[in-house]
């Protein structure tokens with residue numbers, strides 16, 4: 001039975017950051033697909049960090065809180081923004097190269113709701129790929145990396161997590177024991193029909209932690225990225241917010257800009273505000289485009305996006321990219337303290353799978369790669385400060401499982417359809433109730449809390465996880481009878497109240513708690 005000091009589940013930036021800092025221990029990193037399949041690899045815009053002398057951590061702190069509708073944990077936000085510049089500089093010392101000018105100074109981009117230029121990037125718009133590949137190269141020789149193996153169930157004995165069961169696509173089940181287990185398996189974008197996330201991001205880590213008794217928080221706060229490339233009604237890829245940071249403007253098919261009438265920060269308002277504005281525009285029957293005609297260096301500044309547009313037949317010479325909002329980021333997740341510790345001993349969570357409270361009700365742009373780096377290192381430091389106990393051995397070591405009743409499962413497409421239609425950008429009690437009942441009808445058929453990994457394929461386990469996540473999001477959204485950040489209830493208060501609607505688009509510190 002394989003035994004490690006630390007098991008890390010996932011292979012994105014948070015997982016690799018933790019693995020790097022724990023590399024002198026016995027670390028096993030388990031990922032259900034190739035290590036390259038993560039949201040971190042897809043991240044375009046960059047990493048937010050206060051580097052410029054005219055900026056200060058207090059600005060970054062305040063911007064994060066305003067974007068997050070003051071639902072954030074301020075202590076953790078302070079840690080995040082104060083540690084950010086050190087992290088960037090340390091990785092540069094290890095050889096990571098970010099985009100710089102000819103004098104070697106960082107080229108700093110701007111994104112939504114940032115008061116200053118502070119977005120560090122690499123490869124123009126391939127920041128996530130560049131940093132994730134760099135971390136992987138720095139880590140791979142000291143860490144055992146297991147690909148194409150899905151973590152299915154945590155092993156918890158006497159309240160202590162001591163490892164995980166995995167399953168391979170060929171049906172092989174394995175048991176891994178460890179003194180510490182870190183979930184870094186990302187969020188749950190694939191539960192929605194339109195998403196910027198990798199298709200493997202089905203909320204497995206969060207669902208698995210929930211089944212094991214971990215506290216889950218803030219699941220109603222879903223960030224829809226305003227500008228996904230939209231082709232024939234399908235969202236096919238991300239158009240980074242950095243494009244608007246360079247000056248691109250959202251327009252409708254008549255060429256009319258609309259964000260400047262709705263928010264003082266116009267096209268660079270917080271993401272939830274811009275996504276709602278586009279959503280309302282589309283509800284009026286309008287199409288929405290990003291006008292990039294004023295950007296002379298588009299192809300060199302945004303090579304990944306240019307390639308993607310070309311692949312989908314968009315001629316950038318026309319200066320318009322068709323866009324629509326799509327699920328991008330989960331602000332909630334497995335509740336942790338500042339060290340990434342959950343309520344289950346020896347179980348930790350980091351990155352998008354975790355809810356440290358840094359993002360509040362709506363994440364500030366380019367704070368997620370930063371969170372992965374900073375909290376990956378932090379959890380590693382904390383684990384290294386703890387005694388490395390032998391894992392509490394499972395009493396029954398035989399890997400025999402009681403059989404689960406068979407049950408009919410929906411398809412992934414059906415789940416995505418329900419989430420997109422009933423738990424999307426705007427929500428009502430009636431729609432959320434429908435979604436909750438729909439998910440519960442499947443949960444009643446067989447127990448998803450104690451199902452047997454032996455009886456289901458990895459595909460079916462993904463679907464069970466998606467049902468659990470869909471249910472968690474819709475019940476949390478039903479329970480929160482207010483609108484805030486990535487959770488917008490048109491029934492709180494009266495949706496015809498024009499003043500309230502205005503406040504949903506423009507918010508100041510004192511107007512944050514509208515609709516309570």
Ligand code: SIN
Pocket residue numbers: 043044045046239240241242364365366367368
């Ligand atoms: C983007 O480039 O717009 C996405 C970056 C992020 O999610 O913060």
